[in-house]
Amino acid sequence: MVTSLRERRRLQTGRDIQMAAVTVALRNGLDNTTTEAIATEAGISTRTFFNYYNNKHAAILGDAVRIDLIGAGWFAGSQNPVIDDLAHLLGQAAHDHPLDRALLLKILEVIEAHPALQEMFRTRLDETTVLVTEMLNARLGDDMAVEARLLASLATQALTEAVMTWVADDSLGLDAITTLIATRLRSVTQILMQSDTHAGPL
Amino acid sequence: MVTSLRERRRLQTGRDIQMAAVTVALRNGLDNTTTEAIATEAGISTRTFFNYYNNKHAAILGDAVRIDLIGAGWFAGSQNPVIDDLAHLLGQAAHDHPLDRALLLKILEVIEAHPALQEMFRTRLDETTVLVTEMLNARLGDDMAVEARLLASLATQALTEAVMTWVADDSLGLDAITTLIATRLRSVTQILMQSDTHAGPL
DNA sequence: GCATATTGTTGCACAGTGTGCAATGTTTTC
DNA sequence: GAAAACATTGCACACTGTGCAACAATATGC
Numbered sequence: 001m002v003t004s005l006r007e008r009r010r011l012q013t014g015r016d017i018q019m020a021a022v023t024v025a026l027r028n029g030l031d032n033t034t035t036e037a038i039a040t041e042a043g044i045s046t047r048t049f050f051n052y053y054n055n056k057h058a059a060i061l062g063d064a065v066r067i068d069l070i071g072a073g074w075f076a077g078s079q080n081p082v083i084d085d086l087a088h089l090l091g092q093a094a095h096d097h098p099l100d101r102a103l104l105l106k107i108l109e110v111i112e113a114h115p116a117l118q119e120m121f122r123t124r125l126d127e128t129t130v131l132v133t134e135m136l137n138a139r140l141g142d143d144m145a146v147e148a149r150l151l152a153s154l155a156t157q158a159l160t161e162a163v164m165t166w167v168a169d170d171s172l173g174l175d176a177i178t179t180l181i182a183t184r185l186r187s188v189t190q191i192l193m194q195s196d197t198h199a200g201p202l
Numbered sequence: 203m204v205t206s207l208r209e210r211r212r213l214q215t216g217r218d219i220q221m222a223a224v225t226v227a228l229r230n231g232l233d234n235t236t237t238e239a240i241a242t243e244a245g246i247s248t249r250t251f252f253n254y255y256n257n258k259h260a261a262i263l264g265d266a267v268r269i270d271l272i273g274a275g276w277f278a279g280s281q282n283p284v285i286d287d288l289a290h291l292l293g294q295a296a297h298d299h300p301l302d303r304a305l306l307l308k309i310l311e312v313i314e315a316h317p318a319l320q321e322m323f324r325t326r327l328d329e330t331t332v333l334v335t336e337m338l339n340a341r342l343g344d345d346m347a348v349e350a351r352l353l354a355s356l357a358t359q360a361l362t363e364a365v366m367t368w369v370a371d372d373s374l375g376l377d378a379i380t381t382l383i384a385t386r387l388r389s390v391t392q393i394l395m396q397s398d399t400h401a402g403p404l
Numbered sequence: 405g406c407a408t409a410t411t412g413t414t415g416c417a418c419a420g421t422g423t424g425c426a427a428t429g430t431t432t433t434c
Numbered sequence: 435g436a437a438a439a440c441a442t443t444g445c446a447c448a449c450t451g452t453g454c455a456a457c458a459a460t461a462t463g464c
Contacts, residue, residue, distance in 0.1 A: 006431060006440070013441095034420065045443050050422060082396050118328070119321040126324070140393065146363050147389050150356060154390070157355045161348050187349050188356070189394040191342065192387065194284050208411070208460060215412095236449065247414050252451060410461070421450070432439070 017042045017052050018062035022106050025060055030114040057120045060110055064103055065124050067093045067159070069131045076138035082151075083185045089135070090159040091178025093128075099174070104167050129156040158184055219244045219254050220264035224308050227262055232316040259322045262312055266305055267326050269295045269361070271333045278340035284353075285387045291337070292361040293380025295330075296368075301376070306369050331358040360386055 020042035025033045035056055039049040053059040069089065078085050111117045129152045136148035162180035166172045222244035227235045237258055241251040255261040271291065280287050313319045331354045338350035364382035368374045 004432075009431095010441085035422090036420085046421095047423095047444070048442055051442080055421075082393055119325050122324045122328070123321050126320070144389075144393075146367075146386055147393060149363065150359055150386060150390050151393060153359045154352060154356045157352055161351065165348075184348055184352060185394065187346075188352050189391060191284055191346075191349060191353060192391040192394070206461075211460095212412085237451090238449085248450095249415070249452095250413055253412075257450075406464090408462080408464105410459100412457105412459070414455105414457080416454090416456105418452090419450105420452105421448100423447085423449105425445090426443105427445105428441100428443080430439100430441070433437085434435105 013042075013044070013048075014052050014062070017044070017049060017059055018064070021053075021056060021059035021062075022103070022110060025056075025110045025114075026106065030056075030110065030116070057117055060107060060117065061120055061124065062107075064100060064107060065121060067097060067125075067128045069093050069128065069135070070096060072135060075135045078139075082139075083182055083189070086132070086151075086155045086158075087178045087182035087185065089132070090155060090181055091162075091175070094159065094163060094177045095174050099163070099166075101167055101170075104163075108164075108167065125156050125160060128159070129153050132156060154188070155181070155185070158188075215244075215246070215250075216254050216264070219246070219251060219261055220266070223255075223258060223261035223264075224305070224312060227258075227312045227316075228308065232258075232312065232318070259319055262309060262319065263322055263326065264309075266302060266309060267323060269299060269327075269330045271295050271330065271337070272298060274337060277337045280341075284341075285384055285391070288334070288353075288357045288360075289380045289384035289387065291334070292357060292383055293364075293377070296361065296365060296379045297376050301365070301368075303369055303372075306365075310366075310369065327358050327362060330361070331355050334358060356390070357383070357387070 017038065021033070021038045024037050024041050028037070033056060035049050036046050038056060038059060039046045042049070049059070067090075070093065072089055072092075075085055075089055111121060129149075132152035132155055133148050136152055137145060140148055158181045159177070161184065162177045165180055166174070166177055219240065223235070223240045226239050226243050230239070235258060237251050238248050240258060240261060241248045244251070251261070269292075272295065274291055274294075277287055277291055313323060331351075334354035334357055335350050338354055339347060342350055360383045361379070363386065364379045367382055368376070368379055
C-alpha cells in the first residue's frame with residue numbers, strides 16, 4: 001500500500017469533488033447543479049472536474065457505488081449450496097469495500113429524488129453481475145449460460161437489497177449482509193417452488 | 203382505434219426518426235452520430251428531432267424496447283404455480299406488443315457495439331419490473347416486499363433472455379417466449395435448491 | 405366552404421456538456 | 435538540482451437540449 005503524495009491528493013480530490021457534488025445536488029436539486037457549481041464548491045476548475053469524472057452523475061456516485069469481487073477461485077468447485085456460496089461471495093465483497101453509511105445515505109437521497117441517477121446506478125451493478133455470471137459459468141458449465149445470467153442478476157439484486165437494509169439500520173454490522181442475502185434467496189426459492197408439485201387450498 | 207391524419211403522421215415520423223437513428227448509428231458509429239445527422243437523414247429539423255425524443259439513445263430504442271403489462275387482475279389471486287403465472291403474464295405482454303424482429307436485431311446490433319445504450323435499455327426494463335413488483339406484492343402480501351422485488355427483477359430478466367432467444371431464432375413463434383421463461387425459471391429454481399438439504403458427492 | 409382553434413414544424417438564441425491542446429505548476433526520480 | 439512525469443488550468447470548439455415566437459398544417463364547428 002504505497003501511497004505517494006500524488007496518490008493521496010488524487011484520491012482526496014476525487015472524494016472532495018464527490019462531496020461537493022452531493023452537497024450541491026441536495027442543496028439546489030440535480031437540475032440546478034451545474035458542473036461549474038460543483039467545481040466551485042470543490043475549489044477546482046471546471047476542466048479539472050472532467051479530469052476526475054465524466055459527468056455529474058458519476059461524480060455523485062463516485063466510487064461508493066461499486067463492488068469488486070476479489071479472488072474467488074474456490075467458488076467454481078465448491079460443494080456447498082449455491083445460495084450460501086453466492087451470499088458469502090457477495091457479502092465478502094461488500095465487507096472488503098469501504099462502505100460509508102452516511103455517504104451512502106446521502107447518495108441514496110439524491111437518487112430517490114432524481115431517477116435519472118438510477119441509470120448509472122444500475123450500470124455499476126451490471127459490472128458486478130457480469131463478474132458473478134462468469135463465476136457461475138465456471139461452476140455450472142457452459143450449457144447453463146442463460147441460467148447463470150439469471151442467477152447472477154438475482155444475486156446482485158439481492159446484494160443491493162441487503163445493502164439498502166444495512167444502510168437504513170445502524171444496528172446492523174457488515175456481516176448481516178451475507179445473512180440477509182442467503183435468507184432472502186431461500187425465501188425466493190420457496191416462492192418459486194410454491195405449489196409446483198401442486199396447488200394448495202384456497 | 204381512431205387514427206386521425208395527425209396521429210398517423212406523428213407515429214410515422216417517430217418511426218422514421220428511429221429508423222434514421224439506427225441507420226446512421228450502424229453506418230457511422232454512435233459516437234459520430236449527431237442529432238443533426240439523424241434529423242437530416244429523417245428529413246426534419248434538429249429542433250423537431252427533440253420534439254420526438256429527448257436524445258439520440260431514446261431515438262434508437264424508440265418504442266421497440268418497452269413492455270406494457272395489461273389488465274392482469276387474475277394474477278393476484280391465482281392458485282397456479284408462480285412460475286407459470288409469471289411466464290404467462292410476461293409472455294402475454296410480449297405477445298400483445300408489436301415486436302419487430304428485424305428492427306430489434308438492428309437495435310441489438312447497435313447496443314452490442316455501444317454499451318452506453320444499455321443504460322437506457324435497463325431503465326426501460328425497470329419500468330416493467332416495477333409493474334411486476336406491484337403484482338407480486340398484491341399476491342404475496344406486504345411482508346414479502348423485498349422478495350417481490352427480487353422475484354420481479356428475476357422474471358423481467360428472464361423475459362429479456364427469452365426475447366433475445368426469440369429474436370435470434372426465426373423458427374420460434376411468440377408463444378415460445380412463455381415456454382422459455384417458465385422452463386428457465388424452473389431451471390434456476392433447481393440450481394438454487396441444489397444440495398440445500400445436503401451436499402452431493404464429489 | 406370558411407373562420408377559428410389546435411397542433412406541428414422550424415429558426416434562433418442561449419445555457420450547459422465534454423474534449424483536445426498547449427501553457428504552466430507540482431511532485432517524483434536519480 | 436535537473437529532468438521526467440503528472441496535475442491543473444484556460445481556451446477554443448463541437449455538440450446537446452430547451453424556451454420562445456413565427457409560421458404552416460390539420461381539425462372543428464358552423
